[in-house]
Each structure stands twice: as structure tokens, then as C-alpha cells.
Amino acid sequence: MGVASLVLGIVSLVVSVFFVGFNWLAVILGIIGAVLGAIGRKKPEQKGTATAGLVMSIIAVALGVIFWLACAACVGGVTNAISSL
Numbered sequence: 689m690g691v692a693s694l695v696l697g698i699v700s701l702v703v704s705v706f707f708v709g710f711n712w713l714a715v716i717l718g719i720i721g722a723v724l725g726a727i728g729r730k731k732p733e734q735k736g737t738a739t740a741g742l743v744m745s746i747i748a749v750a751l752g753v754i755f756w757l758a759c760a761a762c763v764g765g766v767t768n769a770i771s772s773l
Contacts (some may be wrong), residue, residue: 689724690734693741696721700748704755711759714752721745 696717704714725742728734 689728690731690737690741693721693725693728693745694737695741696724697741697744697748700752701744704748704752708755708759711752711756715749715756718745718749718752722749 700714700717700721703710703717707714721741722745725738725745728738729742731738
């Protein structure tokens with residue numbers, strides 16, 4: 689579970705930062721990675737890997753939501769500017 693959490697955390701972090709149109713995918717992968725990280729922390733031999741995956745997944749979810757809200761605000765601003773012309 690720890691390795692899967694780490695892989696999902698890395699993938700979701702990369703998707704949330706570099707693929708702006710797919711922030712919803714980063715949020716979904718980050719949530720799954722966080723759940724797997726929480727489960728993986730129960731095993732002592734995977735605790736470090738699971739913790740790293742959990743932290744990266746939480747960061748990716750936060751960035752994905754922030755970037756999605758920023759994109760929605762930009763689209764709303766552009767729509768408002770175009771309609772006022």
C-alpha cells in the first residue's frame with residue numbers, strides 16, 4: 689500500500705502542476721493515494737513510504753483544487769470582460 693500511495697502521490701502531483709486541464713484527475717488520484725497512504729501507515733515496514741505518499745497526495749489535492757478554482761476564476765473574468773464589450 690505504501691508504494692502505491694507514493695506512486696499515486698507523485699503522479700497526482702505532476703498532473704496537478706503540469707496538466708492544468710486535468711486537475712480533476714489529480715484530485716481523484718490524490719484522494720486515492722491519501723487513502724492508501726493512511727492504510728499503509730499501519731504496517732511498520734512501509735511506514736516511511738506510506739507517509740511520503742500521504743503527504744504528496746495531500747499536497748497534490750490542495751494544489752489541484754487551488755488551480756481548478758484559479759482556472760474557474762479566470763474563465764469567469766474573461767467571460768465577464770467579453771460580455772461587457
